[in-house]
Amino acid sequence: MSEYHAPLAEMRFVMTELAGLEAIATLPGFEDATPDTVAAILEEAAKFAHGVLDPLNRVGDTGGARLSEDGHVTTPPGFRDAYREFCALGWNGLSKSVDIGGQGMPQLVAAAVDEMWNASNMAFELCPMLTSGAIEAIELNGSEELKRTYLPKMVSGEWTGTMNLTEPQAGSDLAAVRAKAVRHDDGSYRIFGSKIFITYGDHDYTDNVVHLVLARTPDAPPGTRGISLFVVPKFVVNADGSTGERNDVRCVSLEHKLGIHASPTAVLAFGDRGGAVGHLVGEENHGLEYMFVMMNLARFGVGMQGVGIADRAYQRATGYARDRVQGRVADAAKDAAVSGIIGHPDVRRMLMTMRANTEAGRALGYVTAAALDRAHRHPDADVRQRELAFAELMIPIVKGWNTEVAQQTAYLGVQVHGGMGFIEETGAAQYLRDARITTIYEGTTGIQANDLVGRKIARDGGAALAAAIADMRGVQRALTGAGAEPLEVIGTRLADGIDALDDAGRWIVANFAHDLRSVLAGAVPFLELAGIVCGGAQLGKSALAASRKLAAADGDATFLRAKIATARHFADHALTCAPGLRDVVVAGAPGVLALAEDQF
Ligand SMILES: Cc1cc2nc3c(=O)[nH]c(=O)nc-3n(C[C@H](O)[C@H](O)[C@H](O)COP(=O)(O)OP(=O)(O)OC[C@H]3O[C@@H](n4cnc5c(N)ncnc54)[C@H](O)[C@@H]3O)c2cc1C
Numbered sequence: 001m002s003e004y005h006a007p008l009a010e011m012r013f014v015m016t017e018l019a020g021l022e023a024i025a026t027l028p029g030f031e032d033a034t035p036d037t038v039a040a041i042l043e044e045a046a047k048f049a050h051g052v053l054d055p056l057n058r059v060g061d062t063g064g065a066r067l068s069e070d071g072h073v074t075t076p077p078g079f080r081d082a083y084r085e086f087c088a089l090g091w092n093g094l095s096k097s098v099d100i101g102g103q104g105m106p107q108l109v110a111a112a113v114d115e116m117w118n119a120s121n122m123a124f125e126l127c128p129m130l131t132s133g134a135i136e137a138i139e140l141n142g143s144e145e146l147k148r149t150y151l152p153k154m155v156s157g158e159w160t161g162t163m164n165l166t167e168p169q170a171g172s173d174l175a176a177v178r179a180k181a182v183r184h185d186d187g188s189y190r191i192f193g194s195k196i197f198i199t200y201g202d203h204d205y206t207d208n209v210v211h212l213v214l215a216r217t218p219d220a221p222p223g224t225r226g227i228s229l230f231v232v233p234k235f236v237v238n239a240d241g242s243t244g245e246r247n248d249v250r251c252v253s254l255e256h257k258l259g260i261h262a263s264p265t266a267v268l269a270f271g272d273r274g275g276a277v278g279h280l281v282g283e284e285n286h287g288l289e290y291m292f293v294m295m296n297l298a299r300f301g302v303g304m305q306g307v308g309i310a311d312r313a314y315q316r317a318t319g320y321a322r323d324r325v326q327g328r329v330a331d332a333a334k335d336a337a338v339s340g341i342i343g344h345p346d347v348r349r350m351l352m353t354m355r356a357n358t359e360a361g362r363a364l365g366y367v368t369a370a371a372l373d374r375a376h377r378h379p380d381a382d383v384r385q386r387e388l389a390f391a392e393l394m395i396p397i398v399k400g401w402n403t404e405v406a407q408q409t410a411y412l413g414v415q416v417h418g419g420m421g422f423i424e425e426t427g428a429a430q431y432l433r434d435a436r437i438t439t440i441y442e443g444t445t446g447i448q449a450n451d452l453v454g455r456k457i458a459r460d461g462g463a464a465l466a467a468a469i470a471d472m473r474g475v476q477r478a479l480t481g482a483g484a485e486p487l488e489v490i491g492t493r494l495a496d497g498i499d500a501l502d503d504a505g506r507w508i509v510a511n512f513a514h515d516l517r518s519v520l521a522g523a524v525p526f527l528e529l530a531g532i533v534c535g536g537a538q539l540g541k542s543a544l545a546a547s548r549k550l551a552a553a554d555g556d557a558t559f560l561r562a563k564i565a566t567a568r569h570f571a572d573h574a575l576t577c578a579p580g581l582r583d584v585v586v587a588g589a590p591g592v593l594a595l596a597e598d599q600f
Pocket of ligand 1: 162163164165166170171172173196197198199200257265437440441442443444445446447450
């Protein structure tokens with residue numbers, strides 16, 4: 001049975017060599033994030049992931065969350081205790097501000113730690129992830145009273161948070177939200193309506209659950225401009241902060257899902273008994289803006305789910321490939337012993353692809369987290385603005401691409417197991433099932449791709465993309481000029497990839513205004529192209545750093561050589577697809593749009 005071990009050496013390498021941890025620790029407010037403290041945090045998180053969360057992962061899959069006839073939701077055995085221990089150890093508030101009870105660690109550190117929670121037990125991690133987004137939305141937009149009442153208890157984990165957007169007719173299109181909010185004499189509101197698919201919408205971890213709910217006031221304008229955001233607690237909170245009456249919000253059913261069985265996905269009914277008490281966040285009709293803050297963080301978090309699941313699938317597949325003996329390795333002597341399947345070139349191809357995908361996704365995630373840290377804390381306003389533009393460009397890529405490659409990685413994990421991959425006992429199939437949701441919730445890959453080509457590229461005339469491309473060209477020049485074989489090959493492949501991304505990006509900017517349908521027909525292939533090239537550039541940068549360290553005899557030579565080999569594999573197997581994807585983006589629309597709807 002494979003156990004999860006956090007890849008600490010790799011995590012530290014990416015944080016230091018790619019994401020610039022040491023410089024992050026010099027930013028105001030992050031002085032405590034010294035390399036030693038961060039190393040200690042990662043080690044403690046690795047122990048919790050290994051010892052507590054990983055052993056519960058299969059229990060959660062087989063047991064699942066349950067709704068009793070009297071309306072109580074229970075999570076699988078062990079989850080409630082694990083949650084309490086998680087909070088007691090302070091993990092819930094790791095990256096939250098110290099003034100609301102958090103630890104004040106950078107997003108970069110939280111990204112690495114979240115990866116461990118996702119790898120060991122993604123269904124568990126969803127609860128802290130959504131609470132974190134809800135805290136952020138209240139912290140940035142809520143009144144002082146809302147902050148005082150809710151934030152300390154949500155940061156400590158005493159109360160959890162949810163995100164209530166989706167309704168039966170309003171999924172990707174939130175303009176269709178119908179839930180109603182009626183002003184009450186005392187300044188609060190009464191909320192009515194039904195929300196579906198609400199993650200941890202009810203559970204037994206804590207006494208109170210703080211729902212952040214999108215709803216419309218009666219006189220609100222139609223569409224997205226008429227949506228407001230409300231805090232609706234499961235139990236009304238009294239003036240002294242204690243919990244009072246049960247609010248008029250009820251879990252009426254739990255969904256039966258393909259994966260993440262331990263995470264209760266609830267249908268919530270608001271206002272069946274006179275109206276659920278809600279409190280406005282910020283101003284009326286600005287709810288979607290506020291919710292986007294929460295969604296951005298959640299989208300980044302889902303991208304890290306992709307990395308976590310991919311790494312876990314890789315670890316399990318590697319363990320199996322070492323143990324499973326089948327046939328002789330090609331070219332072996334006739335009398336050679338049968339070997340582990342890890343010796344077969346095709347199995348190695350699968351494992352290397354899994355490894356390279358995971359390392360590329362991790363690098364993209366950590367680099368984006370570090371950009372968010374600089375965007376919030378850097379003393380120079382120009383740097384803050386540049387880093388924010390970069391992070392905003394990357395978030396749909398981290399969400400969209402990392403989760404799409406997580407599917408491929410979990411799929412290969414099953415394939416490496418052969419028939420046993422299809423049998424649940426090995427655990428490989430659970431990753432495939434759990435990973436499947438990551439390309440859907442928090443906005444499907446199609447929605448991420450629309451965001452990328454529209455808001456992140458066309459809107460600024462391709463400026464943020466051009467800045468990212470200029471940085472990548474710097475990496476590529478260092479690789480091609482390195483004078484050493486693997487680095488030069490990586491550099492050549494990266495050069496072709498960057499050219500392809502540049503061409504496709506320019507085509508999008510040139511065509512967005514007058515041929516939107518054609519641009520959107522290629523949006524997902526463009527997202528894939530961007531993920532491959534940005535991921536390939538990060539791995540190229542890793543290879544350069546590894547090669548420098550090898551030359552200086554600084555670090556574990558086996559690990560450093562493997563970094564270079566992994567970057568080479570990604571260059572040969574993924575970056576080579578970039579020119580083809582460019583052609584799909586710029587010339588693939590006619591076929592996509594050729595048939596009339598009734599011809600399908
Ligand atoms: C397990 C689970 C947990 C969830 N948790 C939460 C939660 O906590 N809170 C919450 O509010 N919601 C939650 N959701 C809902 C989730 O965010 C939505 O399911 C998701 O946004 C997609 O919406 P939809 O299901 O209505 O699909 P649809 O919007 O109907 O999409 C169907 C297909 O059409 C495509 N499509 C739709 N519009 C466009 C477009 N404009 N351009 C291109 N393609 C388009 C989509 O990409 C998709 O392929 C959860 C869902 C699940 C399954």
